[in-house]
Amino acid sequence: MHDASPDTSRTDPAAALFDVRNVTVDYASRGGYTRALRDVSLQIRPGQAIGVIGESGSGKTTLSRSMLGLIEPTRGHVLYRGRDVYAMGSISRFRVLSREAAMVFQDPRSSLNPRLSAGAVVRDPLTVLGIGTRQQRKAKVGELLESVGLAAELATRPVRALSGGQLQRLALARALAVEPSIIVADEPTSALDVSVQAQVLNLFQQIRARRHLALLLVSHDVRVVRFLADHVLVMCDGDVVERGATEQIYRDPHHDYTKALLAAAPRLRVQA
Numbered sequence: 001m002h003d004a005s006p007d008t009s010r011t012d013p014a015a016a017l018f019d020v021r022n023v024t025v026d027y028a029s030r031g032g033y034t035r036a037l038r039d040v041s042l043q044i045r046p047g048q049a050i051g052v053i054g055e056s057g058s059g060k061t062t063l064s065r066s067m068l069g070l071i072e073p074t075r076g077h078v079l080y081r082g083r084d085v086y087a088m089g090s091i092s093r094f095r096v097l098s099r100e101a102a103m104v105f106q107d108p109r110s111s112l113n114p115r116l117s118a119g120a121v122v123r124d125p126l127t128v129l130g131i132g133t134r135q136q137r138k139a140k141v142g143e144l145l146e147s148v149g150l151a152a153e154l155a156t157r158p159v160r161a162l163s164g165g166q167l168q169r170l171a172l173a174r175a176l177a178v179e180p181s182i183i184v185a186d187e188p189t190s191a192l193d194v195s196v197q198a199q200v201l202n203l204f205q206q207i208r209a210r211r212h213l214a215l216l217l218v219s220h221d222v223r224v225v226r227f228l229a230d231h232v233l234v235m236c237d238g239d240v241v242e243r244g245a246t247e248q249i250y251r252d253p254h255h256d257y258t259k260a261l262l263a264a265a266p267r268l269r270v271q272a
């Protein structure tokens, strides 16, 4: 395996946010099982952006979900700041991970409740986790909307009245509400029009830099990963076949699968 990354695994585990150790996930299927992940290890440190690329079915989503406490590994361990996620009770697992690791999904139209107002969407995680007083939550919603480039007045608008780009900004504001250490984004721009994809990618980049946020970015779109991630994991049929610093992998891929994946991708134009 080509491993150009000095800090994705094996190095000082105490400093990692996530430390995924030899995780295997099997799904039961009729007459047997599907091995979605095979002995996968990785570490994510504060502020680090890791991209996971691979074709459909390669195990990207299973990896991110197992890190978020949603799919228990068949073998191996997921540690968050040194604590084994699946050794915690389900309530502490929820409390720790929902405060520390926030998700942004592919399609905000299906992940956000269309009947809620934009403000309620952002306020919800604060209310559920009991963060701040009512007044503090209200003020924070306005700040969060503005931090993702949405006018604070949008707080009263229903979700269904917002555009795709506005919705993904809203999803990011919701994710930021709990002041997480890491954002886990699964195909965050693939449901958006091409014209707004670049804006949303730029926003992710700015917010990450401003808040020193770590990012786990799952995408089949290798251009998106190149733009946002410092390190890349290349997955094929549940295996990590290559990993390393993004530019190194993109300029000099070693594995045939990575070469094919990169060769198939068109160029992405993002204004800096």
Ligand SMILES: Nc1ncnc2c1ncn2[C@@H]1O[C@H](COP(=O)(O)OP(=O)(O)OP(=O)(O)O)[C@@H](O)[C@H]1O
Pocket (backbone or CB within 6 Å): 027, 028, 029, 034, 035, 036, 054, 055, 056, 057, 058, 059, 060, 061, 062, 063, 220
């Ligand atoms: N709930 C499930 N039950 C059974 N098999 C599953 C389940 N979820 C995923 N799989 C299988 O596990 C493998 C990995 O799937 P996964 O969704 O993690 O891949 P992916 O790379 O995220 O794909 P995509 O880009 O299409 O979302 C695939 O073979 C898939 O069919």
